[in-house]
Amino acid sequence: MTDAEAFVRPFEIPDGSGERVAVVGAGAVGLTAAADLASAGASVTVYERGDAVGAGSSGRAAGILYDAYAEDVDVRMAARALARFRAFDADGGTEFSVTPCPYVFLARADDGRTGEAIAETAERMRAHGRDVTTTDGAGLRDRFGDALRTDDVGTAAVAADAMWTDPASYVSMAADCARAAGVGILTGDAVGVRTDPPGVVRRGGAVTERYDSVLVAAGAHTKRVLAEAGVPLATKPYRVQALVSRRPYDGPICYDATEGAYFRPHPEGLLAGDGTEAVEADPDEWSREGDEWFVEAATGVLDRRANYEADVSRAWAGLCTATPDRKPLLGAVAEGVFVATGWHGHGFMWAPASGEAVAAAMLGGEGVEETYDPRRFDGSEAFEVVEGMTVD
Ligand SMILES: Cc1cc2nc3c(=O)[nH]c(=O)nc-3n(C[C@H](O)[C@H](O)[C@H](O)COP(=O)(O)OP(=O)(O)OC[C@H]3O[C@@H](n4cnc5c(N)ncnc54)[C@H](O)[C@@H]3O)c2cc1C
Incomplete structure (x- = not known):
């Protein structure tokens, strides 16, 4: 295998049959993860606070995509994401396209x-x-x-x-793929999460649904959602x-x-x-x-x-969303509870890879780079916000 092939190697997503999984947030990341989890056989429910998918940053992004990163872990993610963007474009069965x-x-x-x-x-x-x-x-x-x-x-x-691409068209394609794979997408409810055991709290606390694992991909709300569950995040x-x-x-x-x-x-x-x-x-x-x-x-x-x-x-x-070291928070924060945030303005262009990687991790696979482990911080770090494209 050449280096270039290794960079675009798909993450191995284990069989998810019998797993009940929830995703909080129907943005580019959450919907990609949901579609990948369901394609692997998991039973998946997505919760979205907006009235429709893409209500957060994914519906507001500029749609610039590139693999021009200087660190190997970031290059692997970006290259895999671009390969998937191209594959979705070539699929022909969707409205999604990219313009080189x-x-x-x-x-x-x-x-x-x-x-x-x-x-x-x-x-x-x-x-x-x-x-x-x-x-x-x-x-x-x-x-x-x-x-x-x-x-x-x-x-x-x-x-x-x-x-470049139209980010909204990616979100709607990912939602279509997710629904076609059997994902239920419930809109109009700002849910909370529970740890130990993992769960989703609905309707202002009236209902708690238990899951084998929960992904919080709630964009700018991620820190708040997890803080309310007692999990501090450095973002x-x-x-x-x-x-x-x-x-x-x-x-x-x-x-x-x-x-x-x-x-x-x-x-x-x-x-x-x-x-x-x-x-x-x-x-x-x-x-x-x-x-x-x-x-x-x-x-x-x-x-x-x-x-x-x-x-x-x-x-x-x-x-x-910013983090102290300008790297994302991607992976487990508690037993069965996962997070995907901290993209510094690069979250849309990584979404096909980050959603896939966290989906693999949720089913017990090895998808996520150690560098992005959210537990490298304890949430008490003081740090400045630095814009993502900054070259220094
Ligand atoms: C102006 C602008 C330009 C950008 N340009 C680019 C670009 O060119 N390239 C790039 O890669 N990135 C870009 N970005 C960044 C990119 O938009 C984000 O990194 C990316 O969309 C993050 O996706 P996400 O799925 O993590 O979050 P989001 O798209 O924000 O999705 C999170 C979802 O969770 C939902 N949610 C929140 N709380 C709850 C709750 N309690 N219960 C249920 N649902 C909840 C939200 O409503 C939202 O739909 C840009 C951002 C902006 C604002």
């Missing part, structure tokens, strides 16, 4: 520190077999012409294995933003690391984002609208980096 598009991350010439970090990170990505080229402004210009402004670029890297929700503009853009996906903003082609024109608020957000009380300061900052970056005059049709916010 190179991912450029760059630093301005007057930002030497970030430029050095990009060069070093790209080298580590190549060491893990990722197709990532380091270049400069002239190299970008040769490759992408006038799509990007390049005269002020110092260092750039181009990841070939990248694409903080934080607010990020995105917008769509109507004028066409057909250049690469671009992250300007000096400016801390990204943009990509979109069926309606262009999607741009970041607008990170690096403070802990209250998952029950936050503004869903994009802020004026974000729209102004993002359109300024578009003007400077792509000579693009934005015509904004909508701007919105959503919540991501």
Whole structure:
């Protein structure tokens, strides 16, 4: 087996026949896990507080997908996720599709520190077999012409294995796959969980359902749901933003690391984002609208980096989840109780692999990387929120 094949090796999901399993949260991660658990033979119920699937961050994501990671564990997850995204696209039986598009991350010439970090990170990505080229402004210009402004670029890297998609279409495909495999999806109830034995508390505490295992994939609410069950988690929700503009853009996906903003082609024109608020957000009380300061900052970056005059049709916010070491919390937190959160803005692009890995672990398999073990923290750690695309 070559390295590349090893990176996309599916997780071994054991036979789940006879297992009763619950998943809290019908986002990209929970629905992927539910579909995989049911396909392995488990009897699966998904609980979702919203009126429909994708009510959390998965319905608000930018849909950027890439395998450009510098650490081996992250590369394995991202590469497996991309392989599954492609397979779902090729399936033909669903509305889901991906659009291949190179991912450029760059630093301005007057930002030497970030430029050095990009060069070093790209080298580590190549060491893990990722197709990532380091270049400069002239190299970008040769490759992408006038799509990007390049005269002020110092260092750039181009990841070939990248694409974009409509996240909502993944959520609805995963929900269809889950239902077809026999999963029951119950919406409109903000449930709680129990440990010892594992269970789901419904209707404000009126009903407790017992399960062999429970996965909490409740996005920004995960910490709160588990805290109420007496399980502290080292994670903080934080607010990020995105917008769509109507004028066409057909250049690469671009992250300007000096400016801390990204943009990509979109069926309606262009999607741009970041607008990170690096403070802990209250998952029950936050503004869903994009802020004026974000729209102004993002359109300024578009003007400077792509000579693009934005015509904004909508701007919105959503919540991501941070951890002390910027790695996810994926695995068991108590006997039969599992968690999947802490994605630092990468949770959608990893969902096909993280859902699959935690499904395998719930059925007794070896799916989850030790690096992501949620019990590496005790929940009392003090830490700063750092935006996920940051290169340092
Ligand atoms: C503007 C923006 C842009 C982003 N761009 C990208 C990107 O380009 N690429 C990328 O990889 N990631 C991106 N992300 C991050 C990505 O959206 C998340 O990491 C990912 O969607 C997390 O998926 P999830 O299934 O873990 O959580 P969610 O999608 O949030 O799902 C959790 C679900 O649990 C439900 N829930 C919560 N509490 C309860 C309860 N008590 N009972 C029942 N249900 C409950 C919620 O309603 C929700 O539906 C972006 C996020 C935002 C906001």
